[in-house]
Amino acid sequence: MRIVITGGFGFLGREITETLLRTRTHRGLPIDRLVLTDRYVPAGAAEAADPLVEIVRGDLAECLDEVFAEPVDVLIHLAAAVSAECEADFDLGMSANLDTTRGLLEAARAQSAAGGPVPRLVFSSSVAVYGSDPALPLPPVVGESTLPTPRSSYGIQKLVCEQLVADYTRKGFVDGRVARLMTVSVRPGKPNAAASGFLSGIVREPLAGLPAICPVRPDLRVALASPRRTVEGILRIAEAERGTGKGRLDGGLPVNLPALTVSVAEMLATLRRVAGDAVADLVTVAPDHAVEAVVGSWPSVFDNTRAAALGLKPDPSFESVVRGYLADHPDAIRVGVSPAAERRDPDL
Numbered sequence: 001m002r003i004v005i006t007g008g009f010g011f012l013g014r015e016i017t018e019t020l021l022r023t024r025t026h027r028g029l030p031i032d033r034l035v036l037t038d039r040y041v042p043a044g045a046a047e048a049a050d051p052l053v054e055i056v057r058g059d060l061a062e063c064l065d066e067v068f069a070e071p072v073d074v075l076i077h078l079a080a081a082v083s084a085e086c087e088a089d090f091d092l093g094m095s096a097n098l099d100t101t102r103g104l105l106e107a108a109r110a111q112s113a114a115g116g117p118v119p120r121l122v123f124s125s126s127v128a129v130y131g132s133d134p135a136l137p138l139p140p141v142v143g144e145s146t147l148p149t150p151r152s153s154y155g156i157q158k159l160v161c162e163q164l165v166a167d168y169t170r171k172g173f174v175d176g177r178v179a180r181l182m183t184v185s186v187r188p189g190k191p192n193a194a195a196s197g198f199l200s201g202i203v204r205e206p207l208a209g210l211p212a213i214c215p216v217r218p219d220l221r222v223a224l225a226s227p228r229r230t231v232e233g234i235l236r237i238a239e240a241e242r243g244t245g246k247g248r249l250d251g252g253l254p255v256n257l258p259a260l261t262v263s264v265a266e267m268l269a270t271l272r273r274v275a276g277d278a279v280a281d282l283v284t285v286a287p288d289h290a291v292e293a294v295v296g297s298w299p300s301v302f303d304n305t306r307a308a309a310l311g312l313k314p315d316p317s318f319e320s321v322v323r324g325y326l327a328d329h330p331d332a333i334r335v336g337v338s339p340a341a342e343r344r345d346p347d348l
């Protein structure tokens with residue numbers, strides 16, 4: 001089986017790669033090749049040493065011939081420009097998110113039209129497809145049947161691509177699936193240009209001994225998922241066979257990955273409880289209306305029935321999310337946190 005991960009050296013790409021290189025199987029079959037494609041490949045990337053891994057470096061739109069030089073069985077499409085980038089640079093978002101996805105779908109279609117395998121394609125969409133239109137406010141609990149009315153260029157681009165994936169699937173060109181990701185927290189490493197980036201930064205930076213700004217009012221409620229739950233969700237959607245019943249993917253609708261609903265105030269209180277006052281005091285609340293307008297337009301409470309049918313569950317608490325981060329990234333912690341904090345999420 002030849003699996004391609006676009007955006008393979010991004011945050012989630014590396015997490016998924018780590019999982020697949022550990023299991024070395026997908027849907028019970030051995031992985032023969034794991035192609036990681038990204039325009040940015042870090043020097044000395046450990047993945048490169050694995051005999052299963054092939055790296056295709058460059059802008060995805062220009063690398064499609066190389067990606068499809070051998071038959072592709074599974075495509076996990078993660079490469080994208082993030083939300084604040086797309087608001088700041090309309091052309092970048094249209095090209096990186098919309099045009100590139102269309103190009104990828106066309107390349108997949110060409111493979112199946114030429115008698116090759118019909119690739120299974122997982123598109124990583126986002127909670128940002130939802131937004132509250134004044135004429136059509138979101139219901140208190142959002143599900144897949146809620147009409148998405150995105151309020152950002154990024155959300156619009158994700159929604160258009162969802163529809164393209166649905167139609168390429170209906171036509172039999174690909175076997176497409178859509179995972180709508182919640183905001184992933186706590187994201188390790190450096191801050192990124194996502195409007196929701198602070199939802200990791202207000203935990204990650206203080207734990208590293210650095211100040212952090214919280215640009216929204218603390219009573220704002222958000223929908224989060226840990227990296228582990230997110231990777232589990234993407235891979236479960238990739239693996240699921242179609243049909244009805246537990247563990248199967250029915251219909252063509254996207255799946256909203258399970259959401260942990262939490263207020264920003266609860267996140268900050270959790271940080272204080274787990275890491276102490278000195279760490280929590282590194283966060284300054286300074287609302288930024290531009291950030292609040294984007295993040296505040298996303299729903300925070302989800303009906304997780306569809307994800308639950310695939311055996312997916314939300315993180316049990318934000319404390320478990322923070323403790324998971326502490327356990328997985330001990331090198332990123334610059335402050336004393338009690339060893340009890342290293343307990344793992346009991347569900348994982």
Ligand SMILES: NC(=O)c1ccc[n+]([C@@H]2O[C@H](COP(=O)([O-])OP(=O)(O)OC[C@H]3O[C@@H](n4cnc5c(N)ncnc54)[C@H](O)[C@@H]3O)[C@@H](O)[C@H]2O)c1
Nearest residue numbers: 007009010011012038039059060078079080124126181184
């Ligand atoms: N992380 C989250 O909180 C979150 C939430 C919702 C949706 N998503 C979606 O999940 C996917 C992965 O997210 P992530 O957090 O890993 O993002 P990321 O920014 O860490 O990684 C994306 C990777 O894609 C690469 N890339 C972007 N455009 C490219 C192009 N045109 N050609 C080649 N490479 C390109 C980048 O170099 C980067 O390494 C994205 O599609 C994102 O929109 C993420």
